Amino acid sequence: MSLRSDYCGTLRAGDAGRRVSLCGWAARRREHGEHLAFVDLRDHTGIVQCVVDGAHDIRSEFVLRVTGTVQPRPEGTANPALPTGEVEVTDCAVEILSAAAPPPFPITDRTEADEVLRLQYRYLDLRRDRMQRNLRLRSRVNAALRSAMEEQGFVEVETPMLVASTPEGARDFIVPSRLHRGSFYALPQSPQLFKQLLMVGGTDRYYQVARCLRDEDLRGNRQFEFMQLDAEMAFADAEDVMASISAAVIGTARAVVAEPEAVPTVVPRMTWHDAMERYGTDKPDVRFGLELVELTDVFAGTEFKAFLAPCVKGLRLPGGGELSRSRLDALTDQAKGWGAKGLVWMRVGEGGLDSPVARFMSDDELKSLSSRLGAEPGDLLLLVADERPVVRHVLGLLRLELGRPPVSEGGLHFLWVTEFPLFEGLDEDGRPIPAHHPFTMPHPEDADGMESDPLSVRSLAYDMVVNGWELGSGSERIHRPEMQQRVFSLLGIGPEEAKARFGFLLEAFRYGAPPHAGFAFGVDRLVAVLAGEESIREVIAFPKTQSGTDPLTGAPTPADGRLLAELGVRVVPPDS
RNA sequence: GGACCUGUGGUGCAGUUUGGAGUGCACGCCGGCCUGUCAAGCCGGAGGUCGCGGGUUCAAAUCCCGUCAGGUCCGCCA
Numbered sequence: 082m083s084l085r086s087d088y089c090g091t092l093r094a095g096d097a098g099r100r101v102s103l104c105g106w107a108a109r110r111r112e113h114g115e116h117l118a119f120v121d122l123r124d125h126t127g128i129v130q131c132v133v134d135g136a137h138d139i140r141s142e143f144v145l146r147v148t149g150t151v152q153p154r155p156e157g158t159a160n161p162a163l164p165t166g167e168v169e170v171t172d173c174a175v176e177i178l179s180a181a182a183p184p185p186f187p188i189t190d191r192t193e194a195d196e197v198l199r200l201q202y203r204y205l206d207l208r209r210d211r212m213q214r215n216l217r218l219r220s221r222v223n224a225a226l227r228s229a230m231e232e233q234g235f236v237e238v239e240t241p242m243l244v245a246s247t248p249e250g251a252r253d254f255i256v257p258s259r260l261h262r263g264s265f266y267a268l269p270q271s272p273q274l275f276k277q278l279l280m281v282g283g284t285d286r287y288y289q290v291a292r293c294l295r296d297e298d299l300r301g302n303r304q305f306e307f308m309q310l311d312a313e314m315a316f317a318d319a320e321d322v323m324a325s326i327s328a329a330v331i332g333t334a335r336a337v338v339a340e341p342e343a344v345p346t347v348v349p350r351m352t353w354h355d356a357m358e359r360y361g362t363d364k365p366d367v368r369f370g371l372e373l374v375e376l377t378d379v380f381a382g383t384e385f386k387a388f389l390a391p392c393v394k395g396l397r398l399p400g401g402g403e404l405s406r407s408r409l410d411a412l413t414d415q416a417k418g419w420g421a422k423g424l425v426w427m428r429v430g431e432g433g434l435d436s437p438v439a440r441f442m443s444d445d446e447l448k449s450l451s452s453r454l455g456a457e458p459g460d461l462l463l464l465v466a467d468e469r470p471v472v473r474h475v476l477g478l479l480r481l482e483l484g485r486p487p488v489s490e491g492g493l494h495f496l497w498v499t500e501f502p503l504f505e506g507l508d509e510d511g512r513p514i515p516a517h518h519p520f521t522m523p524h525p526e527d528a529d530g531m532e533s534d535p536l537s538v539r540s541l542a543y544d545m546v547v548n549g550w551e552l553g554s555g556s557e558r559i560h561r562p563e564m565q566q567r568v569f570s571l572l573g574i575g576p577e578e579a580k581a582r583f584g585f586l587l588e589a590f591r592y593g594a595p596p597h598a599g600f601a602f603g604v605d606r607l608v609a610v611l612a613g614e615e616s617i618r619e620v621i622a623f624p625k626t627q628s629g630t631d632p633l634t635g636a637p638t639p640a641d642g643r644l645l646a647e648l649g650v651r652v653v654p655p656d657s
Numbered sequence: 658g659g660a661c662c663u664g665u666g667g668u669g670c671a672g673u674u675u676g677g678a679g680u681g682c683a684c685g686c687c688g689g690c691c692u693g694u695c696a697a698g699c700c701g702g703a704g705g706u707c708g709c710g711g712g713u714u715c716a717a718a719u720c721c722c723g724u725c726a727g728g729u730c731c732g733c734c735a
Binding site for chain 2: 109111112113114115116117118119121128130132140141154155157158160162163166183184185186187189191192193194195196197198249250251252270273295296297298300301303414415418419420478505514515516517518519521616626627628630632
């Protein structure tokens with residue numbers, strides 16, 4: 082007989098009478114004297130109660146094989162809290178497969194141990210229901226994504242991990258070459274250039290569940306290494322890509338969530354401009370209101386000097402009049418930290434607005450700002466005046482601070498943000514800075530003004546957002562040398578530099594590049610949102626801490642001196 | 658690079674504002690009792706560098722300075 086006949090959590094009343102062999106960990110032990118004890122045996126499917134004659138040698142987390150008979154529990158002893166609660170395993174022979182030291186923290190979802198401790202003993206942390214659920218959800222998401230892409234005729238092609246460093250974008254992780262001393266590989270930030278080469282290579286529809294690496298500061302939803310569903314389509318435009326990606330993401334979400342019918346079938350769209358004006362961010366969380374309201378015109382001729390600014394916006398927090406003065410001061414400090422010169426707050430009372438600055442404003446101004454914001458007694462109004470980008474940024478962050486629900490609440494609100502600007506600003510030399518990468522196609526309606534008014538040119542780039550998280554982004558690519566040349570010259574990239582940086586791609590494009598467009602989105606983030614987790618660390622088996630260390634393995638570690646010598650690498654010690 | 662929060666037996670917390678004996682709660686651990694429990698119960702016990710270093714003080718978990726680790730966020734992430 083094999084070690085195991087059934088999984089612990091699967092036994093039901095219908096199994097009564099069966100002789101079974103179960104394997105798992107001793108989750109709990111309840112002794113009732115020498116000859117009766119209950120052992121809760123746990124595996125990834127759940128827990129089942131085993132009735133044993135003496136359990137004194139069994140300790141928490143011992144690995145057991147229990148052979149016994151499934152029986153209905155005696156009248157009145159069923160446990161409705163357990164899926165297996167109507168049965169128990171009796172007449173048990175218990176075999177201790179492995180003893181176990183007491184775990185450093187309880188293996189239960191009931192309490193949450195410190196995260197460093199969890200990471201240090203990740204193999205114990207992973208035994209918990211929550212983590213098993215998350216790992217299995219992730220596996221199903223990967224499978225569903227792959228099958229959605231395959232069904233649409235996409236072909237998975239693997240691209241190299243050791244690639245040439247290109248100076249754009251994030252900081253590269255680099256790997257020294259032993260055979261070419263002094264030269265380095267970079268680990269890929271994304272397969273961007275390779276997938277465009279695959280388009281030239283006639284692949285037509287490419288996808289890859291690809292590991293990407295970026296040496297930038299970590300966050301709750303950012304790790305050094307992360308997984309992207311990367312895709313590119315030949316003879317396709319932005320619409321084709323958005324349709325394919327929407328189908329894959331919606332299909333996947335519906336395949337794995339508890340209530341598939343609650344997942345919207347269509348992904349709504351919002352322009353970048355709308356998102357910035359109404360939500361102050363390019364990844365709006367549309368699950369709640371608190372939208373930003375335009376007030377610039379209200380204060381066009383105001384006596385209140387601070388509001389004689391290029392932009393004034395406000396938001397209304399219903400019922401926010403309750404906020405204490407110290408909380409308002411804290412919000413003001415926060416707003417200043419985010420770059421605002423100040424924050425104007427107004428409590429809406431029955432008789433009017435209560436605010437330290439109300440007396441500097443005319444009755445007309447107070448009246449129109451109230452009606453514009455829809456102020457009701459008991460509300461709090463928050464106003465910021467500054468350059469437009471600052472106002473959006475600060476109020477956008479305040480909005481999240483005051484209203485953002487946990488990521489698991491309010492359902493899944495997917496959103497396409499479209500018509501991103503091609504350039505995000507000007508550098509010191511007055512040259513435009515690309516918002517995406519330099520192969521992004523300008524919006525055809527705006528391309529004429531590219532040289533005269535670059536900052537007003539939209540691009541054919543689009544982001545997918547869910548519940549305020551940027552899931553991923555993509556664009557239609559430039560495939561014609563003339564257009565690529567125009568963008569490069571705007572960016573001040575001469576032919577020599579272009580050749581040095583992307584020569585192989587430009588060379589490839591000389592040999593017949595199909596029009597193409599693509600997308601890439603973060604699988605870790607999608608899984609986290611689907612799992613209702615605020616941090617992608619909860620859906621990664623072995624993540625790193627915010628400072629990029631792994632408490633389990635101790636990575637990163639100093640390199641062996643002989644190895645360094647072989648690579649021709651010398652370490653400069655940190656300043657002492 | 659910056660702001661804020663956290664660090665107290667194995668675990669999760671309280672104690673820190675207003676300095677006065679390592680004081681408390683729950684879990685776990687060890688031993689004993691217990692034949693229907695299921696977060697079992699009862700009795701007993703062990704277990705502490707209050708993150709670390711310095712300072713103030715008669716006296717520091719508590720106040721001050723520094724530092725380390727972790728987290729959240731801003732910057733950064735084409």
